[in-house]
Every structure is written in structure tokens, then in C-alpha cells.
Amino acid sequence: MKLKMRSALLKISHTLLRSTILLFLSLFLICKTTAYAEDQTSEYKVKAVYLYNFTKFVSWPDTTLPGNTQTINICVLGKNPFGSLLEPITHMKTQDRTITIEYIEDIRALEKKSCQILFISASEQGVATELLRKTAQMPILTVSDLDGFAQHDGIIAFVVKEGKIRLEINLRAARKAGLTISAKLLEIATVIQ
Amino acid sequence: MLQLTKNSWTIVICLSALTIPSLSQAKLADEYSVEQMLGMELKDLADLKVTVASTGPESIIETPAIVSRYDMETLSAMGLRTLKDALSFIPGVVLQDHLVGQTIVMMRGVYEGFNQKVLFLVDGVPYFMPSHSEIPLSGIPIESISHIEVIRGPGAVFYGTNATAGVINVVTKKDTNNSRLSASYGSNDKLNGGGIINHTFNEDTGLSLAFESQSDNGYDARYPAYPGYPGGTINKAEEMDSVLAKLRYKKANLLAQAFQSSANGLGSPRQINNVNTLDYTGYLLHADYGDTTGNTDWKLFTDYNNFYLKYTVLDRFGSNIPGGYRFADDGEQNFRWRSGTSANYHWSKALSIFAGVEYEERHTGAYQVYNAVTDATTAVLMPEFGLSEWSFYSQIDYTLGEKWRFLLGGRFTDNSITGTDSVPRLGAVYKIDDEQSLKLLYSVGFNTPSFTQLKADNLPEVQGNTGLTPEKIKTVDLAYSYSKGNNLFVANIFYLKAQNFIVSDRSTGTIHFYNASDFDRYGAELDYQGVLARQWTLFANLAYHAQGNSTDETDTTAIYAPKMTTALGLSYNFLPRQSIGASMRTISHRAASASLAQLNLDYQYKLDRLTLFATLRNVLDEEILSPNIGEYNPREIPGGDGINFLVGAKYTF
Numbered sequence: 140m141k142l143k144m145r146s147a148l149l150k151i152s153h154t155l156l157r158s159t160i161l162l163f164l165s166l167f168l169i170c171k172t173t174a175y176a177e178d179q180t181s182e183y184k185v186k187a188v189y190l191y192n193f194t195k196f197v198s199w200p201d202t203t204l205p206g207n208t209q210t211i212n213i214c215v216l217g218k219n220p221f222g223s224l225l226e227p228i229t230h231m232k233t234q235d236r237t238i239t240i241e242y243i244e245d246i247r248a249l250e251k252k253s254c255q256i257l258f259i260s261a262s263e264q265g266v267a268t269e270l271l272r273k274t275a276q277m278p279i280l281t282v283s284d285l286d287g288f289a290q291h292d293g294i295i296a297f298v299v300k301e302g303k304i305r306l307e308i309n310l311r312a313a314r315k316a317g318l319t320i321s322a323k324l325l326e327i328a329t330v331i332q
Numbered sequence: 333m334l335q336l337t338k339n340s341w342t343i344v345i346c347l348s349a350l351t352i353p354s355l356s357q358a359k360l361a362d363e364y365s366v367e368q369m370l371g372m373e374l375k376d377l378a379d380l381k382v383t384v385a386s387t388g389p390e391s392i393i394e395t396p397a398i399v400s401r402y403d404m405e406t407l408s409a410m411g412l413r414t415l416k417d418a419l420s421f422i423p424g425v426v427l428q429d430h431l432v433g434q435t436i437v438m439m440r441g442v443y444e445g446f447n448q449k450v451l452f453l454v455d456g457v458p459y460f461m462p463s464h465s466e467i468p469l470s471g472i473p474i475e476s477i478s479h480i481e482v483i484r485g486p487g488a489v490f491y492g493t494n495a496t497a498g499v500i501n502v503v504t505k506k507d508t509n510n511s512r513l514s515a516s517y518g519s520n521d522k523l524n525g526g527g528i529i530n531h532t533f534n535e536d537t538g539l540s541l542a543f544e545s546q547s548d549n550g551y552d553a554r555y556p557a558y559p560g561y562p563g564g565t566i567n568k569a570e571e572m573d574s575v576l577a578k579l580r581y582k583k584a585n586l587l588a589q590a591f592q593s594s595a596n597g598l599g600s601p602r603q604i605n606n607v608n609t610l611d612y613t614g615y616l617l618h619a620d621y622g623d624t625t626g627n628t629d630w631k632l633f634t635d636y637n638n639f640y641l642k643y644t645v646l647d648r649f650g651s652n653i654p655g656g657y658r659f660a661d662d663g664e665q666n667f668r669w670r671s672g673t674s675a676n677y678h679w680s681k682a683l684s685i686f687a688g689v690e691y692e693e694r695h696t697g698a699y700q701v702y703n704a705v706t707d708a709t710t711a712v713l714m715p716e717f718g719l720s721e722w723s724f725y726s727q728i729d730y731t732l733g734e735k736w737r738f739l740l741g742g743r744f745t746d747n748s749i750t751g752t753d754s755v756p757r758l759g760a761v762y763k764i765d766d767e768q769s770l771k772l773l774y775s776v777g778f779n780t781p782s783f784t785q786l787k788a789d790n791l792p793e794v795q796g797n798t799g800l801t802p803e804k805i806k807t808v809d810l811a812y813s814y815s816k817g818n819n820l821f822v823a824n825i826f827y828l829k830a831q832n833f834i835v836s837d838r839s840t841g842t843i844h845f846y847n848a849s850d851f852d853r854y855g856a857e858l859d860y861q862g863v864l865a866r867q868w869t870l871f872a873n874l875a876y877h878a879q880g881n882s883t884d885e886t887d888t889t890a891i892y893a894p895k896m897t898t899a900l901g902l903s904y905n906f907l908p909r910q911s912i913g914a915s916m917r918t919i920s921h922r923a924a925s926a927s928l929a930q931l932n933l934d935y936q937y938k939l940d941r942l943t944l945f946a947t948l949r950n951v952l953d954e955e956i957l958s959p960n961i962g963e964y965n966p967r968e969i970p971g972g973d974g975i976n977f978l979v980g981a982k983y984t985f
Contacts, residue, residue, distance in 0.1 A: 181361035181382040188369040188377060196374075218867075218905065227366045262867060262905075299818075301766065302381045327378045 217260030411932030424875030441893030445962025476542035486777025507538030516980025564604030599645025665697030
């Protein structure tokens with residue numbers, strides 16, 4: 140009798156385990172999907188939030204971002220390292236404008252876009268110098284995590300120091316592009332003149 | 333010897349919680365969602381520690397230990413898609429099958445068949461079988477694993493028993509990660525399904541639920557002939573079901589995990605027609621609560637871990653009657669219960685003092701020999717047994733100027749069976765500059781004898797030894813570390829001295845356990861991890877073990893440790909959506925077994941939320957044979973299929 144009970148208990152525990160798995164499966168099926176993103180290291184989470192902050196602490200010349208402009212456009216050029224981490228930023232309001240995100244895989248498509256912030260992905264390393272030369276006089280905030288980006292006339296570079304994401308800002312390049320960078324942002328950055 | 337009850341222990345915890353002060357720590361970006369970070373001040377954002385590629389949030393060059401950290405996702409892209417494959421990529425770590433089916437973890441050439449000499453942690457919580465010290469290598473849903481951290485060398489000061497050769501910490505994903513479903517199909521009709529659902533309700537509350545289930549028709553495993561044992565082939569398969577749930581509420585965390593797994597091999601008397609199955613069943617419940625008061629971080633924790641095995645062989649009694657071993661009451665009495673508290677007091681920026689106290693009970697029900705036809709118990713191999721243990725541990729961490737960091741720590745243990753003991757830890761880290769460091773480390777690990785080693789009593793089969801003393805491994809490491817951007821390189825040499833090493837002797841036909849003579853070993857390890865131009869990821873490591881594959885009267889297990897292991901992994905993201913990857917792991921020859929080289933290839937295609945993958949494993953079609961290290965003889969044991977494939981899909985949401 141006792142043996143039968145043990146056997147029955149064992150069966151019940153097996154059934155419970157399987158049932159739990161089925162329950163999880165059901166949860167998956169009925170659960171509404173939340174924000175989708177590829178599994179990223181936290182590195183790009185922080186960089187995504189920085190991009191949002193740039194829209195708050197950088198001013199564009201009135202000629203390119205006049206008062207009646209409704210959007211601030213963040214463009215990601217090349218292989219998208221953010222996954223969907225920029226989704227929470229999309230449609231947020233900043234400087235009374237709505238943030239939009241554009242993913243541009245091919246540099247040739249860039250000319251047709253209007254970008255206020257251009258994040259140049261590491262996949263574009265081969266064309267970065269040429270790209271910076273072309274955009275140098277344009278009111279575009281160029282941002283990248285390519286090595287030596289700010290030293291090569293990029294405006295803001297993400298660098299990893301002591302496990303933290305730090306900024307290098309090339310003020311000369313920013314002025315050339317007609318952009319004004321707030322002192323608050325400069326306070327936490329290394330300024331490259 | 334301390335004689336406190338559970339009630340008095342509860343009082344100690346509560347009083348500790350009231351009296352412990354606390355500190356502020358570097359915040360980790362992993363712990364916040366993008367939404368949460370959007371509300372941060374710029375200076376707080378700039379102060380967040382991030383995970384970059386495979387290097388951890390705490391810079392590995394500053395950590396006073398020899399640590400390897402690998403992201404599961406990165407290893408998967410190199411064709412290493414199981415926890416066992418991932419662990420076998422760590423420098424100097426070899427995983428191989430025991431004759432009866434379980435997986436033995438060898439680290440720095442140190443191993444034992446039924447008393448693992450590595451400690452297995454899930455999110456920092458110890459998980460092992462009280463009777464046999466087995467570890468749940470198939471018990472953690474693969475989709476729940478964020479990364480693995482492996483300390484090579486003893487980690488006893490923080491973790492206590494079993495952390496002699498090293499510590500494996502499986503770190504699970506946060507609830508702020510994405511949810512994912514996965515399914516795969518492979519050779520031998522291996523079907524695997526799993527997933528994780530993460531949900532953050534608000535800043536204070538988050539939930540993760542994960543599962544994995546695998547069925548397997550098995551591969552043809554060839555056992556070469558061995559004196560007294562004709563060769564032959566059997567079907568070898570591994571199946572499992574596992575679930576894991578985590579709930580975070582404010583500063584409290586709950587973890588619940590359960591699993592069942594089944595593997596097979598050759599049962600006693602190890603003849604080719606005598607196939608056994610080895611079933612593991614276990615669950616872990618853990619709760620902790622931590623906070624910061626003043627300059628002190630403090631934490632209270634408790635966990636309950638039930639874990640047992642059942643072993644059934646086709647011919648247990650010599651007349652084709654199946655039977656085997658099982659625990660009374662279906663393993664209900666096989667548990668570990670642990671509770672404790674710890675506090676880290678930050679005296680100043682340069683000095684912190686850490687202290688903790690733990691109480692643990694380990695218990696096992698009677699280990700029975702049974703007849704599978706009648707279900708009758710025919711003998712008791714080991715009686716019901718239990719022990720209790722108090723531990724007190726402390727560590728002083730002092731930073732001198734910009735360059736030096738010193739550690740001094742120790743653990744005092746009062747065990748109801750083996751008595752009192754203490755182990756020290758010393759360390760010095762010299763930071764050459766922001767990118768380089770030198771470390772000199774000394775630590776001692778101990779392994780309390782497992783219950784079977786102490787109490788097994790079923791002649792002529794096995795005889796435990798109540799006179800066994802805990803074994804110790806004293807290790808000195810000298811390491812150079814270099815870290816710049818996404819590149820990490822660590823080179824270290826080690827020297828270890830094993831004392832009272834517990835081994836089994838089967839020469840008389842009866843399994844006896846004894847403390848062996850002391851022996852020394854030394855070796856070197858190189859470990860490189862790099863992300864090149866964001867598209868290439870390259871991992872390479874090598875471990876050299878001077879005494880590997882050598883015969884020594886005082887070190888009888890060295891012959892089964894390889895002199896050298898290497899691992900190379902590479903993945904390349906080409907075009908925005910595709911990646912290819914490869915990994916190669918080699919183990920040099922030992923005893924009668926030839927060297928091994930396992931090459932895996934991997935291809936991934938990402939289509940919005942869907943990732944499709946195809947993996948070819950053991951592309952060189954090597955016959956994977958290893959010496960029978962669980963029984964200390966050169967008989968060759970199969971440990972995996974020839975060339976085989978896996979195709980699957982993952983849906984992220």
C-alpha cells in the first residue's frame with residue numbers, strides 16, 4: 140500500500156513538473172509581447188539612453204530645426220547594435236518635438252534622410268572617415284563608438300573606461316556643424332578641442 | 333561544538349539584521365531597464381557599470397581571483413549551445429562521462445567520480461546532492477542563463493565545502509531582459525524546447541519564468557574491449573525537464589528551480605549488456621533580502637535544496653533481474669537547508685570589512701538496494717544520515733593608493749561530523765595602470781567527505797570510511813591581466829598542494845575510500861577574449877598541467893588528467909542579419925586514451941524577432957573516448973556522438 144502511494148506520489152510530482160511546463164507554454168502564448176529587443180549587453184542600453192539625452196542637451200541651428208519642425212530624427216547607420224533598445228525613446232517628446240528613429244543599412248540611403256543625430260555603427264568603420272568629411276559642415280550630431288572617433292572629427296564618441304560608458308566630445312567639430320552643446324553634457328565628458 | 337536550535341538561529345539572524353549598518357556600491361546597468369534609465373541624471377548615467385562583450389561589470393583585472401566569464405549568447409554563436417559545452421570551453425576544465433552516466437567536472441586536473449570537487453552555484457546559491465555531492469548540470473533551463481562565471485582555484489572562504497578545484501556560478505537573466513521561446517531538433521531525434529518569459533511590473537517588481545524540456549533517442553555509444561570486459565555498443569541518451577522562476581520585489585529575491593534528468597551508462601558489474609539508467613531529481617528554493625544601512629551592505633538568506641538520484645540497472649542480481657539503488661521516501665529526506673547573513677562594512681573608500689555567518693543542515697534518507705520487479709528493498713547500502721554545520725567567514729579588503737589592493741580572509745567551520753576547521757585566503761593585486769594588473773593569490777579549499785564516502789556499508793560491494801578527514805587543496809596563483817576596450821588577456825601560473833585527497837580503491841573488488849598521500853601540482857593558463865571591430869569575436873585559451881598524464885605513486889589520479897587543453901572560438905557577424913561561428917576544443921592524450929579535438933560550426937540568421945540557427949557538432953567525427961576516471965582505470969568510456977547536427981529557432985519578444 141505504502142509502495143503504491145509512493146509510486147502515485149512520484150507520478151504526481153512528474154505530472155506537476157510537466158504541467159508547470161505546459162503552464163509556462165500557455166503563458167507564453169497568451170502573454171502580450173512587450174518591448175522587443177535582441178539580448179544586449181547593458182553597454183547599448185546606456186548608449187541608447189545617452190542618445191535620448193543628446194536630444195535634450197544639444198541645440199541645432201534654427202535654420203535646420205525651425206520652430207515648426209515636429210520631429211528630431213535619430214538615424215542609426217549600418218548594422219544596428221541596439222536591437223530594439225531605442226524603441227522606448229521613439230515618440231518621446233523633447234524640446235517640444237517628437238523623437239523618431241530611422242535605421243539605415245546602406246550609406247547611399249543616407250542622403251535621402253533628414254537626420255539630426257547620426258549614430259555610425261562599427262560596421263561602417265571603412266566609410267566613417269569619408270562620411271565625417273561629407274557631414275562636417277552639416278548640422279548633424281555624429282555619434283559613434285568607433286575607436287578614436289572624436290579625434291577624427293566625429294562629434295561625440297562613446298568610450299568604455301573602468302567599466303563605464305564615458306563621452307568624448309569634439310567641440311571644434313560641433314561648432315563647425317553649428318551645434319551648441321550644453322554645459323551639463325560637457326561636465327560629464329572629456330572635451331577634445 | 334556549537335549546539336543551537338533552528339529557533340535560536342532565527343533569533344541570531346533577526347538580531348543581526350537589526351544591528352548591521354551598511355554602504356553604497358557602484359550601480360550596475362544590468363539592473364535597470366531603458367525606461368528606468370531615462371529618468372536618471374546624466375552623472376548617474378555616466379556612473380553605471382556596464383557589461384561589455386564577455387567581460388564582467390567588475391573589471392576582471394581588479395578581481396582578486398582567477399575568473400573566466402562567458403556570455404551564453406556569445407558561446408552559442410560559436411556552436412556551444414549547452415551548459416556542458418560552455419563549461420568545457422573554460423581554461424583547464426574537462427567534462428566527461430562516468431561509466432554509469434553522470435558527468436564529472438575536472439578542473440586543473442582535480443576530479444572525483446561521486447564527490448565533485450567543484451562547487452556549483454545558481455545565482456550564487458550552492459546546489460549539490462548531500463549524499464553524493466553531484467551537481468545539476470542538466471537542471472538549469474538554458475534560455476534562463478545569462479552567463480557563466482568560473483573561479484579556477486579554491487573559493488572556500490565565501491562558499492564553504494566543495495569549492496576545492498573551483499567554483500561554477502551560473503548567472504540567470506534579469507527580468508529586464510527580453511522574453512524568448514526556443515525549439516530545436518537534432519540528430520537521433522533529439523527534441524529540445526524551452527524559453528523564458530520576463531516581465532517587469534514596475535521599478536520594484538519583476539518576474540522571470542523559464543523552462544526546458546528535452547527528449548532524445550540516443551546515439552550508438554561504443555565501449556572498447558577492456559580486460560575482463562568484451563567491447564560493444566549501447567544506446568546512450570540524455571533527457572531532462574527543468575523549470576526556474578524568479579521573483580524580485582523591492583530588495584527581496586525569490587528563486588525556485590526544479591528538474592528531473594535521466595542519463596545512462598553501464599551498471600555494475602559494468603558488462604556491455606548491463607545498461608543502467610541514472611535519474612536525478614532536485615529542486616531549490618531560495619530567498620534573500622538585502623539593503624544598505626549607513627556604510628554597510630547587508631543580506632539575509634535562506635535556501636532549501638532537495639536533490640537525489642535513482643540508479644537502475646538491467647541485471648542487478650546476476651539473473652537478469654533489474655534493480656539498483658534508490659533513496660527511501662523517494663528522496664524526500666535528501667536535502668540541504670542553509671540560512672545565514674552577511675555584511676560588508678565600508679570603513680572608508682579604501683577599507684571594507686566583510687563578515688558572514690551560516691548554518692547548514694545536510695541530510696539523506698536510507699540508500700536502498702532494490703529489486704525493480706518486486707519493488708522490494710533487498711538491502712540498505714547506506715543508513716539515513718545527517719550533519720549540521722556552522723560557519724563564520726570574514727574578509728578585509730584594503731586598497732592602498734591607486735595601485736595596490738590587499739585581501740585577507742578566512743572561514744571557520746564547525747561540522748558535527750568532521751569537527752572544527754579553518755581555511756585562509758590572502759591576495760594582493762597590483763594595478764600597473766588602468767589596463768594591466770599583477771595578482772598574487774593564496775587560498776585553501778576543503779571538501780567534506782560525501783555521505784556515501786563516510787557511511788556506505790554493503791559488503792562486498794562498498795564500504796564507507798567514517799575515519800575520513802576533509803581534504804584540502806592549497807593553491808598559489810600568480811597572474812598577469814590586461815584589459816583594454818573589448819579585449820581581455822589573462823596569463824597565470826598556479827601551484828597546488830593537495831592534502832588528504834579522498835579517493836576510492838576498487839582493487840579488491842570492494843569500493844573503499846581513503847585519504848591519499850599529499851601531492852603537489854603546478855601549471856599555467858592563458859585566456860584571451862576579444863571583440864574585434866564589433867564584427868569578430870575571438871576567444872582562445874590554453875591550460876598546461878605539468879603533472880598531467882604522468883604516473884606517480886603519491887598522485888595516482890594524475891595519469892587521467894590531460895597535460896594540455898586548448899579552446900578556440902570565433903564568430904563573425906556578416907551583413908546585418910547573419911553570423912557564422914566555430915569552436916574547437918582539444919584535450920591531450922591521457923592514460924590509454926588518444927587526444928581529442930571537437931570542432932563545432934554554427935550559422936545564425938536573424939529575421940526581425942526570429943533567429944534561425946544550424947549547428948554542426950563534432951564536425952571532425954572524432955570518436956570521443958576518455959579514461960574511466962570515476963573508477964580510476966584506463967578503460968575507455970564514450971562521451972558523445974560522432975558528427976551530429978542541431979537546427980532550431982528562437983523567437984524573441
